[in-house]
Amino acid sequence: MLNVVGLKVNYGAIQAVQGVDFTVNDGEIVTLIGANGAGKSTILKTISGLLRPSAGTITYNDQNLAKLSPSKIVAAGIAQVPEGRHVFEGLTVTENLRMGAYLSPKTRDEQLAAVYDQFPVLKERRSQDAATLSGGEQQMLAMGRAMMAKPKLLLLDEPSMGLAPIYINKIFDIIKNIHAQGVTVLLIEQNAAQALQVADRGYVLASGQVKMTGTGKALLANDDVRAAYLGG
Numbered sequence: 001m002l003n004v005v006g007l008k009v010n011y012g013a014i015q016a017v018q019g020v021d022f023t024v025n026d027g028e029i030v031t032l033i034g035a036n037g038a039g040k041s042t043i044l045k046t047i048s049g050l051l052r053p054s055a056g057t058i059t060y061n062d063q064n065l066a067k068l069s070p071s072k073i074v075a076a077g078i079a080q081v082p083e084g085r086h087v088f089e090g091l092t093v094t095e096n097l098r099m100g101a102y103l104s105p106k107t108r109d110e111q112l113a114a115v116y117d118q119f120p121v122l123k124e125r126r127s128q129d130a131a132t133l134s135g136g137e138q139q140m141l142a143m144g145r146a147m148m149a150k151p152k153l154l155l156l157d158e159p160s161m162g163l164a165p166i167y168i169n170k171i172f173d174i175i176k177n178i179h180a181q182g183v184t185v186l187l188i189e190q191n192a193a194q195a196l197q198v199a200d201r202g203y204v205l206a207s208g209q210v211k212m213t214g215t216g217k218a219l220l221a222n223d224d225v226r227a228a229y230l231g232g
């Protein structure tokens with residue numbers, strides 16, 4: 001589904017991503033793990049078209065994403081849930097969700113009903129300003145907003161960041177549920193243990209490069225991964 005080859009991304013003189021290769025197959029959950037600053041968010045933003053590669057290719061179902069605008073990338077079936085949620089404060093929950101279907105107004109109401117079925121807590125709070133939601137609820141709103149675009153590939157940037165343990169488990173349950181609906185998932189997580197538990201495959205990134213890859217299970221059992229990312 002997604003094939004990233006020789007990807008390099010710079011911020012001026014900073015080489016954040018230094019020649020990364022990875023694939024995501026249709027129907028998989030793939031995770032990118034790694035320390036702060038490894039280049040994970042930069043990779044997701046480049047897939048979404050928010051940043052442009054300085055070298056390499058990103059191919060999605062035979063389409064070269066480097067030639068597409070972010071809105072065309074959403075229309076092609078890729079939606080991103082950004083790090084830090086970025087809900088629209090001052091807009092209600094429903095208004096936030098409707099923004100997620102900006103490109104497909106005809107199916108917006110139908111999709112809103114589907115998202116409310118999946119996130120009953122959002123339905124309960126549908127008239128509430130998004131700014132007044134708890135962190136976990138805002139994360140659900142950001143995920144629901146992405147689902148409004150009916151993505152085939154969902155990019156999740158640190159969905160469990162800053163959440164209480166009860167919400168972290170809930171977010172991982174939602175990821176499994178979204179995946180069970182046939183959505184392919186590319187997941188970035190600091191919470192490497194839980195990410196590797198749900199993932200079919202993972203890539204370990206450090207300093208803008210892939211250092212290791214394997215199935216979620218194999219990486220979870222790997223001594224180097226355990227020592228560096230799973231607390232021994």
Ligand SMILES: Nc1ncnc2c1ncn2[C@@H]1O[C@H](COP(=O)(O)OP(=O)(O)OP(=O)(O)O)[C@@H](O)[C@H]1O
Binds near residue numbers: 011035037039041
């Ligand atoms: N807008 C920017 N301008 C300059 N440098 C940046 C910018 N954004 C990120 N960087 C740098 O690029 C490198 C990769 O950052 P990135 O956010 O992709 O890492 P990450 O693996 O997602 O980290 P984290 O887990 O902390 O979010 C870091 O060295 C970071 O300081």
